[in-house]
Amino acid sequence: MKVLVTKKLPGNWISYLSENVEVALWEENYPPPKEWIIDNIRDKDGILITLTERIDKEIIDSAPKLKVISTYSVGFDHIDVEYAKKRGIIITYTPEVLTEATADLIFGLLIAVSRRIVEGDKLIREGKWEISWYPTFMLGSEVYGKTLGLLGMGRIARAVMRRAKGFDMNIIYNSRAPHDVDAKFVDLNTLFSESDFLVIAVDLNTTTYHIVNEEKLKLMKKSSFLINASRGPVIDENALIKALKEGWIRGAALDVFEHEPLPKDSPLISMNNVVLTPHLGSATIETRDKMAEIAVKNLILALRGEKPIYEVR
Ligand code: GLV
Ligand code: GLV
Numbered sequence: 465m466k467v468l469v470t471k472k473l474p475g476n477w478i479s480y481l482s483e484n485v486e487v488a489l490w491e492e493n494y495p496p497p498k499e500w501i502i503d504n505i506r507d508k509d510g511i512l513i514t515l516t517e518r519i520d521k522e523i524i525d526s527a528p529k530l531k532v533i534s535t536y537s538v539g540f541d542h543i544d545v546e547y548a549k550k551r552g553i554i555i556t557y558t559p560e561v562l563t564e565a566t567a568d569l570i571f572g573l574l575i576a577v578s579r580r581i582v583e584g585d586k587l588i589r590e591g592k593w594e595i596s597w598y599p600t601f602m603l604g605s606e607v608y609g610k611t612l613g614l615l616g617m618g619r620i621a622r623a624v625m626r627r628a629k630g631f632d633m634n635i636i637y638n639s640r641a642p643h644d645v646d647a648k649f650v651d652l653n654t655l656f657s658e659s660d661f662l663v664i665a666v667d668l669n670t671t672t673y674h675i676v677n678e679e680k681l682k683l684m685k686k687s688s689f690l691i692n693a694s695r696g697p698v699i700d701e702n703a704l705i706k707a708l709k710e711g712w713i714r715g716a717a718l719d720v721f722e723h724e725p726l727p728k729d730s731p732l733i734s735m736n737n738v739v740l741t742p743h744l745g746s747a748t749i750e751t752r753d754k755m756a757e758i759a760v761k762n763l764i765l766a767l768r769g770e771k772p773i774y775e776v777r
Contacts, residue, residue, distance in 0.1 A: 465767050467510040470496055470517045473536065474749075477756040484764050485510070502526045510763050512536065519543045524551060532772075534763035536755055538562055538746070539695060540776050541668040555776040556762035559619060561754040562746035567623030569745050570693050573717035574661055577689050577739040579604040605660075605687065605714065607631055613650075613659025615675070616666035616694075617643045624663055639666075656683040661691060668695035678703040684713045693719035693745045705731050708738060719745055 465485040469478065472491065481487055488504055490496040495516040501523055505511060510532040513519060519533055521544055533548060534556045548555055576582055580602055587593055587602075595601065612628045614621045614637040625635055625647055635647035636658060642649040656662065662684065666672045676690070676699040684690070690713060692699055701722045707713050715737035721730075724743055732738050746752065762772040 465509045466507055467512060467763060467767075468501070468504050468508045469512045470501065471512075471514045471536070473756040473760070475753045475756055477753075477760045481512075481760045481764070485767065498523070505530065510534065510767050512759055512763050513542075515539055515542050517542065519548070521547050524548055524553070532556065532763055532766040534759050534766070534772075536759040538566075539667055541695060543776075545776060554766045554772065556759070556766055556772040557774050557776055558755040558758045558762075559774055561758060562751050563619045563623045565748045565751040566620050566693060566745040567627060569719060569741070569747075570620070570624050570663055570665075570691055571627045573693065573719065573739055573741065574663070574689065574691050575607055577691070577715045577717040577737070578607055578661070582739050583736055605689070607633075607661070609633065610660035611636060611658055613637065613655045613662040614647070615639075615655060615662065615664050617645060617647075618665060618667075620694075621663070621665035624665065633661075652680070653683055656680045657685070659688055660685065661689050664690070664692040664694045664698050666694055666698060668697055672698050674698070674700040676700060676704070678706065681707040681712055686711060686714065688713050690716040691718075692716075696721040696724065701732075708732075708735055715739075717741075719743055 467485050467487055469487055469489045472478065478487065478489060501517065505523060505527040507529060508527060509529050512534045515537040519542065524544065524547055530553055532554045533543060535543060536558060538557060538559045540555060540557050543555060545555055584602060609632050612633040612635050614624065617637050617639040621637065622645065628635055636650045636655060637647050638650055638652050638655040681703055704716060708716060717739040719741045720743055732740060746755065758773055762774060766772040
């Protein structure tokens, strides 16, 4: 069996894969050009990719032997799942192992933006801490006891919810259907209008694309914050920029963007009420190693005709 791997992985997981199948590896951290994938996938039985490789019809059509697409990610919006399935290709992914790491980052972002942690750090480093302490200096917004709104109620939303309970937050959520969880199901407009902190926890698909738009942002409280570590295109970024500029909401913390890397001329970069991280949701040593193990094992199992650990259904 022959496989194509589009990124180096942490740990010894590429060696482990090589003991089981013949591996062709893209050696750089930046994504391979599409032409490289097309040229190299022709004779391959499987491919192991990350979220920066878009697997579309053209690539699938150039891989007549392809049986498995293993993505090193929980999201699979970068794969034409419908077309791949029509071809009988198995798609595997790495959910669960990154849930807690992502929820930690989301909570970190939430506290960072509301308590102005990054702004405070910047102020000190720029030599602008002039007066030691006074009652109205750099006031942020309280997290404890506030209303947390969750858009989505999947694994990551539940993990954020568990953390929020430690902060005695009032938790409301909206998702396709109500779940049996200790939080209040509300309609979409109520979610936007009542949340003090709105956390995006949905995957990107045709129904969630730009679900956060100008109309929804206008429903939000002027004192509220938006936090997103799912996928950038869930938010209409231009509408969010307008909302932040015009004070419809107090701030935002973003780990994902409509275009990544975030263009260096993005207006978000100069805004003090915004905390930005470069798509780090699952970026812990422990989680990235587990993701490698699962992505590699998923690929080997599926190629052998056995049940992979996680298959996209
Ligand atoms: C990260 O964004 C992932 O989908 O794993
Ligand atoms: C803060 O540092 C306080 O002592 O209130």
